[in-house]
Amino acid sequence: MSEKVKVTIDGITLEVDNGTTILNAARQIGGDIVPPAMCYYSKLEGSGGKCRTCIVKVTKGSEKDPRPMPKLVASCRTTVMDGMEVLNITSPEVLEARAGVVEILLINHPLDCPVCDQAGECDLQNLGYEHGLQKTRYEFERRTFDRIDIGDKIQLHMNRCILCYRCVFTADQITNKRVHGILNRGDHSEISTYIQQAVDNDFSGNVIDVCPVGALTDKTFRFKNRVWFTKPVDAHRNCDHEKCNGKVTLWYKGEDVLRVTARKDQFGEVEEFICNTCRFDKKATSDWTIEHPTHIDDTSVIASNHYETLKPLHVIQPNLALQAANEIELHKTVKY
Amino acid sequence: MLKIEEQKPVVFSSELLAKFDDVITRYPEDKSKSALLPLLHLVQAEFLWVSTSAMDKVAEYLKIQPIEVYEVATFYSMYFLKPQGKYALEVCRTGPCCLVGAEKILDHLEHKLGVKEGEVTDDGLFSFRGVECLAACGFGPVLQISPEYTFYENLTVASVDKLIEDLKNK
């Protein structure tokens, strides 16, 4: 078997390592072609497949078996085969199905962005803007849960949870003992410890960073500020925790460090998990060696004008056929 | 979220633990977590419900985290996470049984026992609830009584009345 396989996504062909998923192949292309991922997290084994926002259409299975796949597939969990052809943003069927998933994800969501600490860096908010409807067709009472503290530094606001399971995988894989999990089933499912119990572990704070929504938030930052008023700065310190390299992002308001998070890559995933001491206890500039302002790309409203226009991919610009296929997207003045 | 002080510690008898030991032999050595569902059934048969302290003990026995037991016990519908009547009547409420009168049986039980679905009668003898399909659609309406899961088919109001009298006099 050859090491590299060829895949075509929205008309763009590239070669990737055997075993790469469609989503990760698209991430290698980058730009708007990358399917949104609410539950998949490349650093967490077993994640993905659940939220269904990254669904794409496989129009050709592979060179060997060119039949199309009968259903839309989760790109985060479908491995690329040699010669596979995939449609993402060039397929109206995919866009419609994705809009459906977004609508469904929002029917029980409280839409309390104005009072939610995650607003401005929320994957669900971004998704809602890009693919959602302007209104809801859901007219029933939304599901509610009590807010609970899991430990003295983390608050669980279950109403906002989309059950991506990332925090459960994090507790399983990054910490040595998991005390929270998914309880009940169906739309009664909730993240919980079942009995009153603190999530107490050197690495527990990482569940805040992996949470795609405002379900798990940092109590030390709670209501301190809106993220878009804060200035992120990359910094490091000599952390003595064996598994923490002390590389973080500090979020400043004026002279004060309001919050410390792990550094995130362009897909919103943390680069390295950090320990709770770095996250919760080191909030003075003197604790840190400052590197430089954090690069903020357009996955966040922290960068301006993100929701206003679509920048055509450089691969699309010179290609007339692709321009035609993307016509609707390209001529939108507002991107949703 | 449960308040921990509501829970009383439980003691597993040596007979119960012997049953546990027997169940565990069914699986490969490092796969004893497979015994979780059968063990919870054994616990429920003994105590008529599954308390948090019992779940913690099961976790200890299987050498897994308590949350792994809570996750499972809350997923499956058969485990009672709060005390029920001595006889917990479960009536099928799914389509085929409703075609032949299951809803009438449920209404009648509420009236006859004087409690709402999920509540326990004052004498502690009965509780009832509607459950989803019990795979006896051709013999509906049907009900089962835990912990033995004895089955009663082709129910009528009269046969339900008789069943309740029989259980009271047992």
Added chain:
Amino acid sequence: MSRKLLLEHINVPGINTLEVYRQKGGYRAVEKALKTLTPEEIVEEVKKSGLRGRGGAGFPTGMKWSFLAKPEGVARYLVCNADESEPGTFKDRYLMTHIPHALIEGMIVASFALGAKVSYIYVRGEMMPQIRILEKAIAEAKAAGWLGKNILGTGYDLELYVQPGGGAYICGEETALLESLEGKRGNPRIKPPFPAIAGLYGCPTVVNNVESIAAVVPIINDGGEEYAKIGIGRSTGTKLISASGNLVKPGVYEIELGLPVEEFIYSDEYCGGIANGKKLKATVAGGSSVPVLPANLTLKLANGEPRLMSYESLSEGGFATGTMLGSGGFIAFDEDQCIVRNTWNFSRFYHHESCGQCSPCREGTGWMEKVLHKIEHGHGKMEDVDLLWDIQRKIEGNTICPLGDAAAWPVASAIRHFRDEFEWHIKEPIKSQTQNYGIANYAAPIEKAPVTEEK
């Protein structure tokens, strides 16, 4: 009388015991298989038989077996799916209650064919009486040397265990079943890998329905070719049909595939017609997940030809005018039944049983139930019907496992064929609380399509 392969001796007193089962020729298939056939030959016979999975999906059993990976030094497992929980289906319970040894015999033959040394029968937890029956029968079989070490002196070892479920419809989905058997929540796995490559404990595994495994016994006894002679086209053999609803004689019937639906409903050999002299309004032919059909399309194809009880004939016309054989759960509705109410009831079932892992099913099933509840109880609006249609479309095909489809199809088909009944509920919010829409034209006979000349 049609041929009976599984239920031939159902009325023999004591057939649940090993002794009587043996007297009636039981365990011949084990002797034949272990002493005279190789595992490959058994798989070949099952392939020849054309047997298709009896749990609902209808995938050829022999083919499923041949996909099983056989890496050196890795255990292989056979797991029997006795989680029977599709509303309308109760054949497996019936078979296990009355002839437990038929399943055990099939398990031994199939385990031998697949090279499994340990096999499990995963029985839904609510069937505690059946679990006790099976455990007793296994003990009997083991004491008589049909299970355990060195069966019949052939050197083949097999241990067979019964595993109870905990009450979850989703565990009938094979990967959810395996998760449950591993002591976890019954969340279906994301495929690939399929169980044939990585199933129970990560080992190659085959999961088969009770009836499929029991059917292996007559296939081995009489040969796959004999079995394939029964039935029609690619629907070979006999099938257990669970008949429920408003029938004179509901119950479990073994039919030869290809029996006309009309004969199944009305003949005295089977259901004996509709109870209380009423008329048939609609049916769900293969368990609650399959599309509901009005009476006329139940009995006839869209072209007026009779519809038959077979995989192909029931699905003739696609979802526009057809349905599916599914697991063989045949539910009949008489003229007094309300399709809206039943659709709501089924919807509540799927809402209750969704595992909650993927978003379209977790949120969508609840949404559908709420809208249907509203319409059924006289608070619906006209646009709710279109909304329902749209929700089911957003669930179907977009979920990890087929539960999403199973929840969507009953709603879609009810709107497709009974839209006027939904609209009547909305237009007559008060009347619909005390009266039924009735049979309308749902039983209007379909005329045979005139033969058109080829142009």
